Every structure is written in structure tokens, then in C-alpha cells.
Amino acid sequence: MMEKGIKKKKPIEMKSVKILNQNTFWGQRIQQLRKVIVPYQWKILNDDIPGAPKSHALENFRIAAGYSSGEFYGMVFQDSDVAKLIEATSYCLLNYRDPDLERLLDESVNLVMKAQQSDGYLNTYFIIKEPERRWTNLRENHELYTAGHMIEAAVAHYQVPGKTGFFETITRLANHIVSNFGTEINKRKGYPGHPEIEFALLKLYRVSQDRRYLRLAEFFINQRGEKPWYFDLEAKKRNEISPTWPFWTPEYCQAHLPVREQKEAVGHAVRAMYLYSAMADLAYETDDEALFETCKILWNDVTQHKMYITGGIGSSSTGEAFTLSYDLPPDRAYAETCASIGLIFWAQRMLHLDLDHQYADVMERALYNNVLSGVSLDGMKYFYANPLEIWPEVCQKRSDLAHIKTVRQPWFDCACCPTNLARLLGSIGQYIYSQDENTIYVHLFIESEVTFQIGSETVILRQKTNYPWDGDVMLQIHSHGHCEFTLAIRVPGWCKQAELLINGKIFDRSSSMEKGYVKLKRFWNEDDRIELSMTISTELVRAHPKVRSVSGKVAVCQGPIVYCMEEIDNGPNLARIALPREAKFTVQPGKEILKDINTLQAVGLRLKDPSLDNRLYSSEKHSVEEVPLQFIPYYAWNNRGTGEMTVWVRES
Numbered sequence: 001m002m003e004k005g006i007k008k009k010k011p012i013e014m015k016s017v018k019i020l021n022q023n024t025f026w027g028q029r030i031q032q033l034r035k036v037i038v039p040y041q042w043k044i045l046n047d048d049i050p051g052a053p054k055s056h057a058l059e060n061f062r063i064a065a066g067y068s069s070g071e072f073y074g075m076v077f078q079d080s081d082v083a084k085l086i087e088a089t090s091y092c093l094l095n096y097r098d099p100d101l102e103r104l105l106d107e108s109v110n111l112v113m114k115a116q117q118s119d120g121y122l123n124t125y126f127i128i129k130e131p132e133r134r135w136t137n138l139r140e141n142h143e144l145y146t147a148g149h150m151i152e153a154a155v156a157h158y159q160v161p162g163k164t165g166f167f168e169t170i171t172r173l174a175n176h177i178v179s180n181f182g183t184e185i186n187k188r189k190g191y192p193g194h195p196e197i198e199f200a201l202l203k204l205y206r207v208s209q210d211r212r213y214l215r216l217a218e219f220f221i222n223q224r225g226e227k228p229w230y231f232d233l234e235a236k237k238r239n240e241i242s243p244t245w246p247f248w249t250p251e252y253c254q255a256h257l258p259v260r261e262q263k264e265a266v267g268h269a270v271r272a273m274y275l276y277s278a279m280a281d282l283a284y285e286t287d288d289e290a291l292f293e294t295c296k297i298l299w300n301d302v303t304q305h306k307m308y309i310t311g312g313i314g315s316s317s318t319g320e321a322f323t324l325s326y327d328l329p330p331d332r333a334y335a336e337t338c339a340s341i342g343l344i345f346w347a348q349r350m351l352h353l354d355l356d357h358q359y360a361d362v363m364e365r366a367l368y369n370n371v372l373s374g375v376s377l378d379g380m381k382y383f384y385a386n387p388l389e390i391w392p393e394v395c396q397k398r399s400d401l402a403h404i405k406t407v408r409q410p411w412f413d414c415a416c417c418p419t420n421l422a423r424l425l426g427s428i429g430q431y432i433y434s435q436d437e438n439t440i441y442v443h444l445f446i447e448s449e450v451t452f453q454i455g456s457e458t459v460i461l462r463q464k465t466n467y468p469w470d471g472d473v474m475l476q477i478h479s480h481g482h483c484e485f486t487l488a489i490r491v492p493g494w495c496k497q498a499e500l501l502i503n504g505k506i507f508d509r510s511s512s513m514e515k516g517y518v519k520l521k522r523f524w525n526e527d528d529r530i531e532l533s534m535t536i537s538t539e540l541v542r543a544h545p546k547v548r549s550v551s552g553k554v555a556v557c558q559g560p561i562v563y564c565m566e567e568i569d570n571g572p573n574l575a576r577i578a579l580p581r582e583a584k585f586t587v588q589p590g591k592e593i594l595k596d597i598n599t600l601q602a603v604g605l606r607l608k609d610p611s612l613d614n615r616l617y618s619s620e621k622h623s624v625e626e627v628p629l630q631f632i633p634y635y636a637w638n639n640r641g642t643g644e645m646t647v648w649v650r651e652s
Contacts, residue, residue: 008284009352009434009441015159016451017429018095024447025468026428028596033425034092034101036379041085041422042104044411052410057081058108060124064115072128075414077142077194079124082108083149084419090156090163091426109157112150113169120176122150135180139193139231139253140244144220147173148196155203156427174204178212182219190230191220193253194271198278199345202285214285221282224275225250225258247319260294265302265322269314269334270416272302272322273342280349292353299350301325302343303362309541309555309647310373310562310634311366312386314339317403326546330388330648334403337374337384337417340366341424348431351443357516360443361493363431367444368468368560372635374421377593381408382418383638388564388647406642433461439486441517445473454485459524461487468559469598471495471534477524486521488514489532494559497535503528534559538585538600540651553648554579556600556631558587563600563631567643570629574644576607577629578652590632593639600631605652 021027043049045057056073061082063070072078089105092098116122123143126134135143154170157163177197181188192198201217204210223230229250235243250256252267254275265272276298283292305325307313312335316323320336347363350356373386385403392406411418432444435452440459445467451460460478467473475487491498491509493516500507500518509518520530540554556563556579565574583602590597605624637645 080149083153086153088422120172144192144197145194148200151200195275269339310369312370335386340370477528501531578650
């Protein structure tokens with residue numbers, strides 16, 4: 001059993017949380033998701049955006065369903081784009097009626113259901129192209145990964161009032177997988193090369209309470225890394241000479257060791273995040289202390305050794321993978337959007353096991369920086385990789401920078417990130433709060449309303465804030481009676497100074513703090529008001545000395561936001577600029593496309609142009625001049641044309 005003193009927290013159901021005020025940071029994004037991002041992505045999946053890379057994702061389903069003829073096109077996991085967009089659209093409809101979105105959702109769901117095979121199997125690649133090779137290459141073919149996304153989509157769709165058919169259809173897919181995998185005789189003893197199905201099954205278990213799904217998720221997790229390696233046995237049956245993926249190793253998909261023996265994050269970053277999220281979920285459901293301890297060890301390795309300041313992970317483009325501790329080059333960073341989304345999944349699950357602000361701090365850091373960097377401010381252009389420094393001209397010449405895009409893209413041949421981002425934004429409500437029997441926890445500061453149950457009492461908590469642009473948060477209690485419970489509010493790790501008031505009176509929180517959360521236990525009355533005022537100041541942040549690529553440099557941060565410089569504001573050759581240690585910053589509202597965004601101004605130093613002889617090397621000292629500098633939030637870069645960008649600046 002879990003160690004004494006740990007009390008598990010429950011996620012709040014999506015339908016219980018409403019994002020309020022369309023003019024706030026997240027209110028604007030939820031509206032944009034519903035009105036722009038999701039409709040745009042449905043057009044993409046229907047190949048209706050001129051000039052964008054072909055998707056063919058929905059056409060694959062039409063062919064599989066018998067409505068059209070032709071060949072399968074796309075990645076072997078192309079179906080997952082459809083699944084993730086069904087999930088995102090379902091979330092959009094939980095709190096907002098939108099007939100146009102509902103029509104798109106119904107059409108797509110009906111199409112997917114029609115494509116399903118009589119035995120429950122559902123994967124258009126194998127239905128159309130290679131039906132005889134079902135379940136023969138779990139290492140590379142992503143069948144279980146794609147099925148996992150379909151299950152997650154079905155669980156989300158099931159929450160929309162009046163929608164049940166899709167859930168029943170995908171339950172048949174889950175049952176097909178149950179009948180084919182496990183420890184029993186004549187079942188496959190394998191597990192997915194790309195984890196996903198594991199926490200999808202755990203989601204399905206929580207909705208259905210069918211323990212078969214829990215047991216199968218447990219089987220997939222426990223079987224991983226056992227010798228002989230299942231992937232090798234499969235390869236032998238296929239008479240395989242070499243893997244299709246040139247960088248294949250057992251470490252690549254975290255199959256090198258049984259999961260409880262893994263102490264370091266290795267391999268493909270997204271695969272790792274999905275696996276670790278499932279491990280945390282399984283530890284939660286089975287009270288597996290050893291598995292939870294492994295999660296904590298891996299968490300520390302990722303966040304203390306292998307995470308960019310923006311919450312990006314997976315520094316190498318080769319294999320989209322982790323490398324060594326402190327190998328965090330800003331200009332070659334891969335930092336895939338999907339990997340940071342997976343980090344958020346994992347952080348939330350760790351919070352449900354262990355109330356500690358470090359998990360919410362990382363969740364917030366990844367959300368406001370690396371994840372939001374993945375989509376343009378207008379919602380119709382994307383980044384896959386998220387570098388922290390870019391010199392556009394050199395990106396065109398160096399093969400090791402081929403993964404770096406100098407402009408945002410309308411879509412990708414491998415389009416896992418845009419739809420993943422859409423489903424995360426759509427589900428943002430479930431990351432704000434959680435609860436146990438007598439406590440409501442506030443993890444993120446987003447203007448919202450949550451309804452929860454304390455005993456027989458229904459309580460509404462309203463949160464009002466202009467975060468992240470200021471640190472003032474007001475929480476208001478609404479209940480019909482005199483209700484006793486604990487309200488636990490995170491004080492972020494970046495916050496050096498904060499004041500807490502209850503009904504206008506200062507509250508000394510020093511004796512009520514636990515792992516970064518202030519816990520307020522009392523009888524609450526109707527319209528009780530809690531005000532948290534956090535001082536948001538501009539800070540110069542330095543990396544660990546072992547991060548050699550940014551030694552002697554600083555990053556500018558304000559609250560959860562990491563800032564960067566762009567060429568459009570500061571001129572070319574940003575490497576010439578230095579920031580004095582005593583630099584003073586002023587806050588100015590952004591203009592035009594940067595409206596509603598806080599920018600930062602300071603005075604820095606720039607190296608002057610060299611002498612006219614323009615020697616490559618010289619013993620002459622460089623002279624400097626004072627120059628005005630402008631910093632914008634990292635997530636907003638590359639929305640005003642192509643140019644240089646850097647997060648890290650030399651410190652003088």
C-alpha cells in the first residue's frame with residue numbers, strides 16, 4: 001500500500017469546470033480553439049486547406065468504410081490525428097453548444113464507426129493496406145498507440161450529453177485488444193513500441209469500472225522490458241534483417257529494463273512521457289508504492305537534468321530523444337510540442353499522488369511556454385520543434401538544423417502535435433483543480449468556476465484573475481450552508497512574496513504551508529472571499545553550471561512566462577547583445593498582433609561594428625554601446641515574420 005500520509009487526489013470532471021470571461025488569457029484561447037483551431041484542423045484532415053501538406057486522414061476512413069476507393073496515405077498512425085481531434089471537439093462541446101462543431105463531430109464519428117471491422121478491429125492502415133499483418137510488428141506499427149488515442153477520444157465523446165454510440169463502438173475495439181493480449185494461453189505477450197494504450201485503458205477503466213481494462217494496462221506496463229525482448233521475438237518471426245527505424249534500440253521505446261528498474265529517462269521523449277503517465281495512473285489505481293517511487297526518480301531525472309527552461313524535453317532531433325544530463329543546446333533543441341504535452345499529463349498524475357508544488361510548477365512552465373509556442377497567435381500555424389535560439393540563414397545550410405523551421409507551418413506530414421495541442425487546450429479545465437474527500441486543490445490560476453461535492457453539500461468555487469500578467473487571484477465560495485472543508489492553494493515556486501486575505505483580513509500562512517500549498521481548513525459561508533496576491537517581478541535566471549551551452553548567459557522570466565528577444569525588435573546579430581546584471585525592466589503592453597501581451601523593456605549593451613578592415617580575428621578590444629531592448633513572451637515568437645530569436649542572453 002501507499003506510504004502512510006499520502007492521500008490520493010481525484011481529478012475534477014471536465015463538465016464540472018467552466019472557463020469564464022472570454023477576455024482573459026485562457027478565455028481567449030478557449031474561444032479561439034472552438035472558433036478557429038478546431039474548424040481549421042477539420043478542414044486540414046479533409047484536405048480543404050490549399051497549400052497545406054496533404055492529410056488524407058478522413059479519406060482513409062472513407063476508403064476503409066467503403067464510401068470511397070483508393071490507397072492509404074500518410075503515416076502508419078494517421079488515424080490518431082482523427083482521434084485526437086474528436087477528443088478536442090468533444091471537450092469544446094461540454095460547456096458550449098455549437099451546432100457547426102457538433103455536425104463535424106457527428107460526421108466524423110459516424111465515419112469512424114462505419115470503418116470498424118466485425119471483430120472490433122479498427123485501424124485504416126491495416127484495413128486498407130496490409131490486413132494480413134495485423135499485430136505482427138508492435139515495435140514500429142503503432143496499432144496499440146492509435147487504438148489508445150481512439151479510446152481516449154471515445155471517453156471524451158462519452159461525456160458530451162446524448163453521445164453514447166461511439167463509446168460503445170470503441171469499447172468493442174478495447175475488447176478486441178483484451179482478447180488478443182495478456183498472460184493467457186494463445187494471447188500475445190507483447191506491448192506497444194509507442195506507449196499510449198496503457199493510460200487510455202486506465203481512462204476507460206475509470207469510466208466503465210471494467211477491471212479487464214485495468215488488468216490489461218497493468219500487463220502492458222509490467223511486461224515492458226522483460227527478457228527475451230518481445231520485439232526481438234517478433235522481428236525473428238518476420239525474418240527481419242534490420243529495423244525500419246534506423247535509431248531503434250530497446251532504450252528508444254523504454255523497453256531496455258522492466259519499468260520498476262528504470263532510473264533514468266532515455267529514448268524517445270514522447271514515448272517516455274506517455275509511459276510515465278500510465279505508470280503514475282497505475283500506481284494510483286493499485287496503490288503500487290514501488291511504481292510510484294520509480295515515477296519520482298524518473299521525474300527528478302527529467303526535470304532536474306533534461307528539461308529546458310521553457311518546459312521543453314527531448315533535446316535531440318535524432319530519435320526525438322533524451323540524450324545526457326545537462327545536454328540542452330538552445331539552437332539545436334528539438335523540444336517537441338507533443339513531449340511537453342506529455343510532460344503536462346505526467347505532472348498532473350503526479351499531483352494526484354503527491355501534493356507538491358514542483359509538479360504544478362513544471363506543468364505551468366511547460367503549458368505557458370513550450371506548448372503555447374507550438375501554435376501561432378492566430379491559431380492556424382504550428383511548430384513541431386521548439387528551439388530556444390534561431391539564426392534563420394544558418395538553418396538553411398546545416399543538416400543538423402534541418403528540423404528547425406524558420407516559419408510556422410500550416411501542417412506537417414507527421415501531424416501529431418497540432419491535434420495533440422488542440423485536445424490539451426480543450427481539456428485545460430481538468431488541470432486547474434482536484435479534490436479528495438474534504439479538500440479542494442487549486443493548482444493553476446485560470447478564471448473559472450468549478451462545482452464540487454463535499455459530503456451532501458454542493459459547493460461552487462469561482463476564480464477571478466488576470467494571471468499570468470498579474471499575480472492577483474480571488475476565490476469566492478458559494479454554498480447554501482455552513483460547510484467545512486479545506487481549500488489548498490498553490491503558491492508557485494517562482495513566487496518570492498505573497499499576501500493572503502480571507503474576507504479582507506490578512507491571514508498568516510506560515511503555519512499552513514505544505515509542499516508549496518497553503519491549506520485553509522474552516523467552515524465556509526456563502527460568499528466567503530479568499531485573495532492571494534503574488535508579487536510578479538522580472539528575474540534573470542541562470543542554468544546549472546553543467547549546462548555548458550548557456551554558460552554565462554541569463555534568461556528573462558516573469559512569473560511563469562519565459563521571455564525572448566526577436567530580431568524585429570532588437571536588430572540582427574542578437575549574439576552581440578549583453579544584459580547587465582542590474583538591468584531594470586519596465587512592462588509595456590504589446591501592439592497589433594501582440595496586443596493583450598505584456599512586453600518587457602530594458603537597456604542592454606551591444607558590441608559595436610568592428611573596424612573597417614573587418615579582420616576575422618583580432619586582439620583589439622570590442623567596444624560597446626547602450627541600446628534599448630525589448631523582450632516578448634517566448635510563446636509569441638515568430639508571429640511577425642522571420643528573423644533571429646534567442647531566450648538566453650549574455651550577462652555582463
